Every structure is written in C-alpha cells, then in structure tokens.
Amino acid sequence: MPAGLSTRTIEILDPATGEPVGSLPVADEAEAAAAVRRAAAAFPAWAATPPGERGLRLRAAAQALAARADEVAAMNTRETGKSAADAAGGVEAAVNTLLQYAELGPLHRGKRLRGGWDAVDVATPQPRGVVLALTPWNDPVAVAAGLLGAAIVSGDTVVHKPSERSPHTGALVDAILAAELPEGVLVHVTGDGTTGAALADQPGLGAIAHVGSTATGRALALVGAAHDVHVIRENGGNDPLVIDAGVDPVWAAGQAALGSFANAGQICTAVERIYVHRAIAEPFLSALVAEADTWTRGSGQPLVDARMRDAVAAQVDQAVAAGAKALAGGSVPDGPGTHYPATVLADVPAGVQVLTEETFGPVAPVVVVDDFDEGLRLAAADVYGLAATVLTPDMAHAHRAAALLPVGTVKVNAVFGGAPGGSAQPRGASGSGYGYGPELLDEMTTTTVVHFGLPGGSR
Known part of the structure; x- marks a missing residue:
C-alpha cells in the first residue's frame, strides 16, 4: 500500500441533490x-x-x-x-x-x-x-x-x-x-x-x-x-423472474415492478431479468409500463452516486443499440442528483449485459417466451445463483422450478418475502456460506470435538 494513504479522504455527496454530506479519512495499512x-x-x-x-x-x-x-x-x-x-x-x-x-x-x-x-x-x-x-x-x-x-x-x-x-x-x-x-x-x-x-x-x-x-x-x-x-x-446476483401463462398480467406487472424498481433496483435480490409467457406478454408489458411511470413520477429515488448511474445507463444504452426497445425510461434525466427513471426494455436480444450481468438499477428487461419450460431454461442459464422468482398458478410448474433452478432461494408467487430467521446459501458467482439466519451462527463458529473415555482400568 502506498505511503501516505491515510492522507486520502472519502467525499460523499447527497445523491438526491448533489450537495456535500461530509468527508472522512481513509485508513492506511x-x-x-x-x-x-x-x-x-x-x-x-x-x-x-x-x-x-x-x-x-x-x-x-x-x-x-x-x-x-x-x-x-x-x-x-x-x-x-x-x-x-x-x-x-x-x-x-x-x-x-x-x-x-x-x-x-x-x-x-x-x-x-x-x-x-x-x-x-x-x-x-x-x-x-x-x-x-x-x-x-x-x-x-x-x-x-x-x-x-x-x-x-x-x-x-x-x-x-x-x-x-x-x-x-x-x-x-x-x-x-x-x-x-x-x-x-x-x-x-x-x-x-x-x-x-x-x-x-x-x-x-x-x-x-x-x-x-x-x-x-x-x-x-x-x-x-x-x-x-x-x-x-x-x-452479486442476476435474479430471474419467470411469469407463467394463466396469471393475472396486471398483478404480475406489479410484482415485476416491485422487484425491479424498489430501492431504485439497488437490492441484492432485485429482479434483474424477466421471462414472460407469450400468452400474457402484451397486457403484462402495458401494465408494467404504467407501473414504471408511477415509480418514476416526481423525482423518484436516485441511484447511490454518479458512478452507479453511469454503469446502469451504459447497460441500457448497449441493449437499445443491440435492438431492445425502451418502452419507459431509458435515459438520464436533467437536474441535480443521480436519478435514473424506472425503465422497461422489450425485445431484449440475448447476450446483452442487462441479461447477463447484475445491473443494480431500476431496469426491467423483458424477454417473451413460448412456454414455461423455455422461461425456466433461460432463467437457469446463468453463472449467478442468488435467487429466482416464478409466478404461476400451476403447482407442478412451481415444484419443477424449485427443483431445477440452481439458486439459493426460489420464491413462488412473491418477489420478496420470507419467514423470520430464514436463511439461504448462494451458489456460483453469487458466493458461498450462510449469510443470515440461525445458520450464520454456524459460520461464525468452528466445532471442537472432545472424546471422553474412562481412565485406564477404571470401572
């Protein structure tokens, strides 16, 4: 570590206004x-x-x-x-x-x-x-x-x-x-x-x-x-949402919006990519655009800083350049702070970063699939393994998703939620070990095994 590192400082700006919050020194070696x-x-x-x-x-x-x-x-x-x-x-x-x-x-x-x-x-x-x-x-x-x-x-x-x-x-x-x-x-x-x-x-x-x-x-x-x-x-995570035929498209859009736009998309288990059954794709997209407009109305929630906003904007721009359509949002707004609108992308081509990498912003990229199995296959084809959600009225589909999705948490018919004290193990590029719940106590400890026998000759 270079000498004199402790003279460096961290400068924090309010992401809503751009005004200074404060400055703190960086600890050296x-x-x-x-x-x-x-x-x-x-x-x-x-x-x-x-x-x-x-x-x-x-x-x-x-x-x-x-x-x-x-x-x-x-x-x-x-x-x-x-x-x-x-x-x-x-x-x-x-x-x-x-x-x-x-x-x-x-x-x-x-x-x-x-x-x-x-x-x-x-x-x-x-x-x-x-x-x-x-x-x-x-x-x-x-x-x-x-x-x-x-x-x-x-x-x-x-x-x-x-x-x-x-x-x-x-x-x-x-x-x-x-x-x-x-x-x-x-x-x-x-x-x-x-x-x-x-x-x-x-x-x-x-x-x-x-x-x-x-x-x-x-x-x-x-x-x-x-x-x-x-x-x-x-x-990191790149959590998929698979939407089956037979669900209410307006309800599904509300779930998708919550998963994609809450906290400006800056949640580890946010919805990062959406696979919707062709049978309900059109009304779902219409409802999701309306949801995005509601989430963006007013000033909205800013991203944490300009670096994060630039990274999100770059992923959206790449997707649009590759052929995706921005049905809502999709551009950096004028004004102070680091806001980015709730964005809905349709016709998203395979291979773009909004589908392959964690965006960590208020972006909902939508891919239309012909059946539930196709959505499940695309959802599973990823290096990350944090969480996934399926919305389906078919319990056979729900059970198959739970068995086949290679993630630590599978959520059925709710993008967020879980029992108090719940725990999960991320997989793949999403990490390893229990990060919360009672099982975290096992991670924070090691086990000593003591074998007790009787002294020689004792009865």
Missing part, C-alpha cells in the same frame, strides 16, 4: 493492522464471557440503536438516497436482527454422540477469533447488523469496514453498538477497497464475512485460501 490487533487483544476475554452475558450485551446494543433510529435513518438517506421510509425500515430490521441473535446465540447448541457405555463424544461450537466484516451500502444498517450480531454473540470480536459509499452511516452505527460492548469487541475502520484489501491480508483473522460485488468476493476467497481463513460471502 498501519491503521488496518492496529484495528486487527485491538480486536485480537479483546478476543480471549470476550470468548470466555458466558454466552448469556454476551446476549445481554448485544441486546443493550440493539436497544441503543433503536433509541437513535431516526438519526441513523436520516444519515442513511443523505448518503445513499434511500427513501425515508426504507431507511427507517432498515434500522428497524437491524434492531430486530440484533435482538434475534441476542436470543439465538446463547441457545447455539453442540452435539453429543455415545460410543460404548463408558465413552462419549461432545461437539461444541467455539468462536473463530477476529471476524473481518465488509458490508455494503445498499442496505448498510440491516446487513451489517446480521454479520455483526452473529459474530459478536458467538464470542468473536469484529473489525468492521462499511462501504465507502456509506461511511458516515457505518461509523455512526458502529459507535452506537460499540459503546455497549467491551473495548475491542467491535472495532470500526473507515476506508475504501484498498483498506478492505489491507485488512483481509492481516495475520490473525478467523473469518472474513463479505456482502458486496462478485469481483471483490472472489478476491477475498483467494486471500482466505492463502491465509487459511474461513470466508462467508454473499455477492
């Missing part, structure tokens, strides 16, 4: 090393703390976050452009997640296996050590709460570097939580990708937990392999 040492020094005492007490401390941290929910949500909106309601919902989800892990952590059980009458094997979960958590900007509070909560209640200590696109939000959340925990249990680091790379390369890590791009996740997997560090990663 020495600061990264010091952060890991702080967390490592705190680990023995925290690991030895009874799980019930760890749960109580995490509960206190959750309550402290709840008490400052409005402040955290407002900062999130200023940095990322997330709507006030979505930002508040993210904080509420974070509080609930922390409370959930405060309850689940002390109940995280091992296993027992009898051999003969005089012997028993006991398998018990043990904390891994220092967990490096690298979290994203698109839902910075809720996602961070899952990784931090599971690691802390498991007896790990954490070094947390939030995304450079939401550094003020991350710093505020960490300060609130850390104030309720012993020194060094949660260590905050501000920085960009070079900071994350420096942190991942530090000796003494027990695990790396990353939610973000596939390219970064792959690089971290290589670092983890080189250092024998456990890596948990939820990375």
Whole structure:
C-alpha cells in the first residue's frame, strides 16, 4: 500500500441533490493492522464471557440503536438516497436482527454422540477469533447488523469496514453498538477497497464475512485460501423472474415492478431479468409500463452516486443499440442528483449485459417466451445463483422450478418475502456460506470435538 494513504479522504455527496454530506479519512495499512490487533487483544476475554452475558450485551446494543433510529435513518438517506421510509425500515430490521441473535446465540447448541457405555463424544461450537466484516451500502444498517450480531454473540470480536459509499452511516452505527460492548469487541475502520484489501491480508483473522460485488468476493476467497481463513460471502446476483401463462398480467406487472424498481433496483435480490409467457406478454408489458411511470413520477429515488448511474445507463444504452426497445425510461434525466427513471426494455436480444450481468438499477428487461419450460431454461442459464422468482398458478410448474433452478432461494408467487430467521446459501458467482439466519451462527463458529473415555482400568 502506498505511503501516505491515510492522507486520502472519502467525499460523499447527497445523491438526491448533489450537495456535500461530509468527508472522512481513509485508513492506511498501519491503521488496518492496529484495528486487527485491538480486536485480537479483546478476543480471549470476550470468548470466555458466558454466552448469556454476551446476549445481554448485544441486546443493550440493539436497544441503543433503536433509541437513535431516526438519526441513523436520516444519515442513511443523505448518503445513499434511500427513501425515508426504507431507511427507517432498515434500522428497524437491524434492531430486530440484533435482538434475534441476542436470543439465538446463547441457545447455539453442540452435539453429543455415545460410543460404548463408558465413552462419549461432545461437539461444541467455539468462536473463530477476529471476524473481518465488509458490508455494503445498499442496505448498510440491516446487513451489517446480521454479520455483526452473529459474530459478536458467538464470542468473536469484529473489525468492521462499511462501504465507502456509506461511511458516515457505518461509523455512526458502529459507535452506537460499540459503546455497549467491551473495548475491542467491535472495532470500526473507515476506508475504501484498498483498506478492505489491507485488512483481509492481516495475520490473525478467523473469518472474513463479505456482502458486496462478485469481483471483490472472489478476491477475498483467494486471500482466505492463502491465509487459511474461513470466508462467508454473499455477492452479486442476476435474479430471474419467470411469469407463467394463466396469471393475472396486471398483478404480475406489479410484482415485476416491485422487484425491479424498489430501492431504485439497488437490492441484492432485485429482479434483474424477466421471462414472460407469450400468452400474457402484451397486457403484462402495458401494465408494467404504467407501473414504471408511477415509480418514476416526481423525482423518484436516485441511484447511490454518479458512478452507479453511469454503469446502469451504459447497460441500457448497449441493449437499445443491440435492438431492445425502451418502452419507459431509458435515459438520464436533467437536474441535480443521480436519478435514473424506472425503465422497461422489450425485445431484449440475448447476450446483452442487462441479461447477463447484475445491473443494480431500476431496469426491467423483458424477454417473451413460448412456454414455461423455455422461461425456466433461460432463467437457469446463468453463472449467478442468488435467487429466482416464478409466478404461476400451476403447482407442478412451481415444484419443477424449485427443483431445477440452481439458486439459493426460489420464491413462488412473491418477489420478496420470507419467514423470520430464514436463511439461504448462494451458489456460483453469487458466493458461498450462510449469510443470515440461525445458520450464520454456524459460520461464525468452528466445532471442537472432545472424546471422553474412562481412565485406564477404571470401572
């Protein structure tokens, strides 16, 4: 890492207005090393703390976050452009997640296996050590709460570097939580990708937990392999939506719009490509265009920054140049900020980036298929494996989709949703390991097996 890196800063502009939000320094390699040492020094005492007490401390941290929910949500909106309601919902989800892990952590059980009458094997979960958590900007509070909560209640200590696109939000959340925990249990680091790379390369890590791009996740997997560090990663997705014949096209359009346009398309499990049965394609497209106009009406929600908007616009422009038709949106609007309209693309040719790569913007590319099997085949033909949705009145089709789609989560007749405490394993380019739910406690711990026998000659 170049000398003098700590003189660099991260400058954040409000994506809605273009006005400055603030500036924070980028941590250098020495600061990264010091952060890991702080967390490592705190680990023995925290690991030895009874799980019930760890749960109580995490509960206190959750309550402290709840008490400052409005402040955290407002900062999130200023940095990322997330709507006030979505930002508040993210904080509420974070509080609930922390409370959930405060309850689940002390109940995280091992296993027992009898051999003969005089012997028993006991398998018990043990904390891994220092967990490096690298979290994203698109839902910075809720996602961070899952990784931090599971690691802390498991007896790990954490070094947390939030995304450079939401550094003020991350710093505020960490300060609130850390104030309720012993020194060094949660260590905050501000920085960009070079900071994350420096942190991942530090000796003494027990695990790396990353939610973000596939390219970064792959690089971290290589670092983890080189250092024998456990890596948990939820990375990019290119989630398909398959719409069968027989569904209400207007309802299907509402589902497609929600999946494609919510949070300006900046959701890991957003709908990225749509395969609609020819029997309902025309009324579906008409209804989807109307939905797009509603989502765009007024100023709409901006993308997080100009770099993201430019990337989304480039994918749309490529598709249109290749023959796709923009039935709604499709161009950068005038005015301040980094807005991009809800966009509907029809007649999208195979091979363009809006079908093969994660767009992460409010774009709904539509491909018309002749039958459900064709839609299913096209949906499955992808390197990503995060999630997929099917809308169908045919339960045989639903079961076949669940069996054949190579993704961590298959959703039937709802683009979003899931039971509280649910979990999933991404596949392929989307990552590996459980990223949430009770199973995340397994990721944050390792298992020690002890074989107990009787001393020689004892009866």
